[in-house]
Amino acid sequence: MTTEFAVRASGVGKTFPTKAGDVVALTEVELTVSAGEFVSLIGPSGCGKSTLLRLIADLDSATTGELEIFGKPAAKARIDQDYGIAFQQAGLLPWRTVGGNIALPLELHGMAKPARAKRVADLAELVGLTDFIDRYPDQLSGGMQQRVAIARSLAEQPRLLLMDEPFGALDEMTREYLQGELTRIAKETGAAVVFVTHSIPEAVFLSDRVVVMSPRPGRITEIVTTDLGEVRDETLRESPEYFTRVTAVREALHGAPVERANER
């Protein structure tokens, strides 16, 4: 058996037609994500990182190129529920409880009630919300809502997790905590993750590889391999290797080495 690819994009491009003419959101994307790999997409606004994620999720369709998810076309992978997705907004249904929100995908795919309840309980435990299963979203903090969204995205045990700035609206403390949780969950489930962010430290902390993108037109400019090993904990945030990688990604983003006063 050859190495399985979670995502394989070749020559992928996306053009949005507007009144003022076509806008090229994404062009010539070549990217493979292996099974179980954690890949971040980073870049300034308009670099097409969210667009790329939406193409992978089949929420939009690519204008050019080929996109395969586990060897299938994106639309087929969506119908087969090969991926789970979380957005910047938690996107919980306010009239459903935490449990009801986590259960939504299972309910839509016709899982029987007892099995569903069991799965929901497991997922709530995974994200540490067992005591909140009967609460409504408006009774939760932003970080807790986002954990519900992550639990929901994991409901169908996907081999691929797509995340569009899921921690973007959270405060720094919650953010770092959830980053730690996410690496743990990703390892426990063995899922590949494609993670869109605009935070360099976040991308480096989480990822095996950081895909650096740039705008006008949106494209991949560099891919930085982090090589920070399996364990991602708080000590990593203060290690020299971590800072080296942050610098590498920053330089890739700015397109030139950043010269600092104390490094002449």
Added chain:
Amino acid sequence: MSSATYDAPVRGWVRFAAPVVVGLLMIGVWILVVDVLDAAPRALPSPIAIVEEFILRFGIIWEDMMITATNALTGLLVGSIVAIVLAALAATFRPIDGMLAPLVASIAVVPIVALTPILNTMFGASSQFGRLSVAAIAAFVPVFVNVLRGLRQTRPVHRDLLRASAATSMQTFRVLTLPTALPYLLTGLRIASSIAVIAALVAEYFGGPADGIGTAIATYAKSGRASLAFAYVAGGIAIGLALFLVMSLLERAVSRRKPV
């Protein structure tokens, strides 16, 4: 404990008592002007006389109340069902929306009550159908407008989520579109319920069978029995209030959860 939890029961109590006090004060002034000072015109009876009439003639008032209430309720029901169906069609198919928009706008600006003499003549003096259709048309507009708005309130993130979850369009409607629109539907129904009662009652002033609250008010006001006419007005208020209350409770039960 914080001061907010301490204050809450007091504020709740004041909120309940304030309108009661205002109401009692107004009735007090009314009694003072009519009964004590004897300074009111003959057409304005004392509240005590009105209550007496209401209790004494409750049998016939109740009968007429039921007629007007039935007209209003049937009108509300029919108007709402038509409004919901048309709003669903308009939300689903753009061309239908384009066709309906000017029609609804014109219905909204026509004083519906003005149509009553025509409708009454059309369906005959012994039929309630004219009144009923006036109530239905009046109820139609707020329900249609609100439901159509409600059906368009689904958020992009929720739509993306359901598409990503491979939901069918029926599932999306049941799980997302309908629950999103429900509070809007109930707002529409609450507004329509008052309008339907007013329309059904006022329609009685313009002919049709010789029954109903409106007919009775007109008859007794003209024949100088002011306190009985006012007792009927109280009956009309009771119908509107009852419907409004039911709708408000329904609305509250449904829209407890605000979007996050």
